[in-house]
Amino acid sequence: MIAIGILLCAVNGRIEAALTALTAGADRSIELLLALAGSYLLWMGLVNVAERAGLTERLAKFMRKPLRMLMPGIGDAAAPVALNLSANFLGLANAATPFGIEAAKRLAAHNGRKSTASKELCMFLALNASAVELLPTSVIAVRAACGSADPYSIVLPTFISSLFASAAAIAACKFFEAYKG
Amino acid sequence: MNYAVPIAVAALLLFAAVKKVDCYAAFAEGASEALPTLIKLLPNLAAMLAAIAIFRASGAADLLARLFAPLLGFIGIPSELAGLLILRPFSGSGALAMLTDLLHEHGTDSFIGLAASVCVGSTETIFYTLTVYCAAAGIRKARYAPAAALLSGLVGAVSGIALIRIMF
Numbered sequence: 001m002i003a004i005g006i007l008l009c010a011v012n013g014r015i016e017a018a019l020t021a022l023t024a025g026a027d028r029s030i031e032l033l034l035a036l037a038g039s040y041l042l043w044m045g046l047v048n049v050a051e052r053a054g055l056t057e058r059l060a061k062f063m064r065k066p067l068r069m070l071m072p073g074i075g076d077a078a079a080p081v082a083l084n085l086s087a088n089f090l091g092l093a094n095a096a097t098p099f100g101i102e103a104a105k106r107l108a109a110h111n112g113r114k115s116t117a118s119k120e121l122c123m124f125l126a127l128n129a130s131a132v133e134l135l136p137t138s139v140i141a142v143r144a145a146c147g148s149a150d151p152y153s154i155v156l157p158t159f160i161s162s163l164f165a166s167a168a169a170i171a172a173c174k175f176f177e178a179y180k181g
Numbered sequence: 182m183n184y185a186v187p188i189a190v191a192a193l194l195l196f197a198a199v200k201k202v203d204c205y206a207a208f209a210e211g212a213s214e215a216l217p218t219l220i221k222l223l224p225n226l227a228a229m230l231a232a233i234a235i236f237r238a239s240g241a242a243d244l245l246a247r248l249f250a251p252l253l254g255f256i257g258i259p260s261e262l263a264g265l266l267i268l269r270p271f272s273g274s275g276a277l278a279m280l281t282d283l284l285h286e287h288g289t290d291s292f293i294g295l296a297a298s299v300c301v302g303s304t305e306t307i308f309y310t311l312t313v314y315c316a317a318a319g320i321r322k323a324r325y326a327p328a329a330a331l332l333s334g335l336v337g338a339v340s341g342i343a344l345i346r347i348m349f
Contacts, residue, residue, distance in 0.1 A: 005235030008244070017238050025234025029226035036313075037219055041212040046190060048211025049204050053197035092186065100310070101218060101317040108318035115321040122326040125314060129307045129330030130337060136302030138273075142281055143298055148289035157295075157344040158302035165303055165337030172329035 036097060043098040047083070059083070070127070070170060071120035077106035081124060089132055100128060123173045130165035133158070218317055225316030233271055233308060242267060256339055261293050262300060266338055269300070270307040270331065277301065295349060299341035304334040 002022070009018040050056050056079040063082035067074050074081065080103035087096035103124060111118035117125070136158050143151035197204050236242055246267040253263050265283065269276045280301050287293035307330045315323055 002232045002235055005232070005239040005241055008239035008241050009235070012240055014239070018235060021235040021238030022231045024238075025231035026227045028230045028234065029223060032226060032230070032313075033219060033223050036222075040219060041215050044215035045208035045210075045212035046193065048214070049197050049202060049207045050193055051211075052202040052207045053193070053200045055193065055196065090185070095186070097313065098215075100314055101222075104314035104318040104320075105218065108320055114319060117315070117318075117320050117323045117326055121318065121320065122324055122329065125311055125323065125326040126329035126333060128310050128314070129305045130303075130333045133302070138277060139280070139298050139302040142277055143284065143289050143294075146281060146284040146289045148284075148294075150290065153290070153349075154295060154298040154302060157341055157348055158299045161299060161337050161341035161344055162303040164340040165333045168336035169329055169333035172332045173325070176325035176329060 039095065040098040040101065043095055044102070047080075047099075047102070051079075056083075071107075071123050073110055073118070073120050075106070075110050077103050077110070077120070080106060085127070085132075088128070089134055100124075119173070119177045122176070123170070126169035126173050127166060130162055130169045132162045132166055221319070222313070222316050225319075226312065229312040229316065233312070237271060242271065257342060258338065259293060259296065259342075261287070262297055262338075262342075265297055266300060266304075269304050270334060271309070273306040273309065276306075292345065292349070295345045296342045299345055300338045303337040303341050305330075307331060307334055 005021070006015075006018045009015050009021075047056065059082055060076075060079040064074070064078045067078055067081060071077075071081070080099045084096050084099035084103050087099055104121060107118060107121040107124060108114065111121070135155065139154065139158070140151045143154070194204055197207070243264075246264045249267065250260050250263040253266065254260055258266065261283065265276060265279045268279055280297050283297045284294050287297075289295075289298075307327070311323060311327060311330065315321075
């Protein structure tokens with residue numbers, strides 16, 4: 001991907017832009033990490049408190065059956081997966097990412113071939129892409145800022161179409177599981 | 182809605198205290214487990230974000246938008262939205278900026294404005310989430326996950342636009 005980008009920069013006569021973009025991208029990783037770090041520490045701390053109190057186990061037990069249908073080998077990742085999906089649903093992006101990281105780590109740990117994604121992890125990644133959200137707050141904010149008469153008019157169609165998207169993600173994963181092994 | 186999360190956190194801490202859990206120690210323990218993950222995350226993030234940045238800066242993303250515009254038109258996506266849909270998986274803030282442009286240009290409650298809003302709302306910054314989660318889990322080969330994620334985003338956009346056509 002980097003090679004294609006550099007070649008295209010050269011073709012477009014913008015070779016000096018290549019290095020700028022690469023550096024800017026790497027800079028973004030530090031920014032992103034700092035942005036993530038605080039809430040990651042906070043939520044991982046709180047999750048550990050919940051775990052000690054036996055709460056995550058209850059949630060995991062409750063969610064295990066429906067999640068098993070999607071990800072048979074979910075194991076101890078059921079709790080973070082459930083927390084990630086519910087945080088996404090409520091539109092809490094800051095909380096969703098730490099849970100998602102934890103879920104991805106546990107799903108990968110279950111898998112022997114460590115650097116290749118298991119089918120459970122693929123399902124989780126694909127489900128995250130469809131983002132079923134109760135209130136798409138950022139879009140509503142932008143619509144209100146642009147002077148919409150009814151910024152909330154898109155809530156229902158957005159919700160329904162993200163359900164379609166989730167269904168497509170599940171179907172696509174099941175299809176690939178069957179035909180790519 | 183604004184109260185829900187703080188109250189849930191307070192309830193959690195009180196519940197743990199009742200169960201005689203040492204909240205402070207448990208919090209510190211959990212948070213310290215988060216540190217190694219963050220350190221491991223950084224090098225992978227640097228590589229993948231650099232790749233995404235140059236992909237956009239080199240014009241590869243625009244090229245992709247132009248290549249795919251006719252195809253997107255064929256499945257019912259207006260050409261005004263092609264750029265937005267190509268950008269959406271790469272950059273959340275970029276997509277919101279483009280949505281603002283589209284809303285100003287076509288009107289918030291026009292067909293294009295509504296369709297663009299739904300498209301942004303029902304899809305995710307797919308490559309960003311894939312990058313972060315794969316980096317954290319030490320995954321190099323995501324296999325069919327990107328394909329499934331992109332397909333789901335496309336279904337979200339197409340069904341969203343169709344719903345706007347039906348409902349408004």
